[in-house]
Amino acid sequence: MQIKQLLTTDKTLPESTLSLINHKTNQINIKRMTYCFFVMLIVEPIIILLFDIRGLLQPNAPEHWLYLSYFVLHLTLWLISIGWILMRKMIENKGAELNFLIPVLTAVLLMLLSLINGLDQLKGNEITVYIAFILMTGVALLMSFPTNLFVLAPSYVIFVSGLLIFQADPDAKLRSLTNGTIFFLAVVIISSYLYRYYFDSTLHTLELKEVNDKHSIFFLHIPRAFFS
Numbered sequence: 001m002q003i004k005q006l007l008t009t010d011k012t013l014p015e016s017t018l019s020l021i022n023h024k025t026n027q028i029n030i031k032r033m034t035y036c037f038f039v040m041l042i043v044e045p046i047i048i049l050l051f052d053i054r055g056l057l058q059p060n061a062p063e064h065w066l067y068l069s070y071f072v073l074h075l076t077l078w079l080i081s082i083g084w085i086l087m088r089k090m091i092e093n094k095g096a097e098l099n100f101l102i103p104v105l106t107a108v109l110l111m112l113l114s115l116i117n118g119l120d121q122l123k124g125n126e127i128t129v130y131i132a133f134i135l136m137t138g139v140a141l142l143m144s145f146p147t148n149l150f151v152l153a154p155s156y157v158i159f160v161s162g163l164l165i166f167q168a169d170p171d172a173k174l175r176s177l178t179n180g181t182i183f184f185l186a187v188v189i190i191s192s193y194l195y196r197y198y199f200d201s202t203l204h205t206l207e208l209k210e211v212n213d214k215h216s217i218f219f220l221h222i223p224r225a226f227f228s
Contacts, residue, residue, distance in 0.1 A: 013203070021202050022099065025142050025195075027092070029102045032140045034088050037081040044078035066119060073116050077109070103151050106137060110155035118162020124169070127176045130159050131183050138187035144199070145192040156184045 052074055055067030084091070084105075091098060110133060117130040134152060143151060159180055167173040 017203070017206060020206065021199060024202060025198070026099055026102065029141050029143075030088070030092055033084065033102060033105070036136075036140070037084045040077055040081040041085060044074050044081065048074050048078070063122075066122060069119055070116065073112055073119075077112055080105075080109070102141065103143065103147055106141060107151045107154055110134065110137065110152065111158055114155040114158035114162065117159060118166050121162060121166035121168075121176075124172070126172075127159070127163075127180050130155070130180060134183060134187045138191035139194065141191070142195050142198055143191055144195045145188070148191045148195075149188055152184060152188060156180070159184075 048071060052067055052071035056064065056071060058064075058067075091101065113133050114130055117127055120126075120129065134155070137152070138148070160177065163173050163176050163180070167176065
């Protein structure tokens, strides 16, 4: 598959076909986002209780602001999860009117996680959080190019800024910047390929269905005497 074919879809298709594919794509993404938020609904309170609040309760902790930042970020992720779960039926019913919601919300989640990743650098942690979530986003959600680039780019900027500001080890900084950039570019390419594969497969299925429907109508209107 050529790069141009990978990064574009056929805009000459009928509007009804494109709308149907977009609707199917949106429904798949909504379902997968719901799974993600169910997990976060359970995991985030555990992180808040076992790590964030525990750190805040330490007397005279020099890193009080750090644990407070963690608490605010994890609480924000948890509240977003609650909001999605409570409104998921409405989101599913109005999927066509909310095509922008998945990319925008995904970008916000990745930015919050990139902020957490930046704070992790103060403790000498690696960039596991950032890499894990951009990989999950690239594989789980169906996003065409350049939508995927617009979704991933803000979190990448925050990721780089966090490393430059909070990572004190020059070697770790260079290693993390290199690995993070490689994964960022790889995820853009992989997600573009997965969407293109899904788009072509869905289009092929719709075309076969259209042909079968036309054949069925044709045979229904043929006089029975023709076959006798």
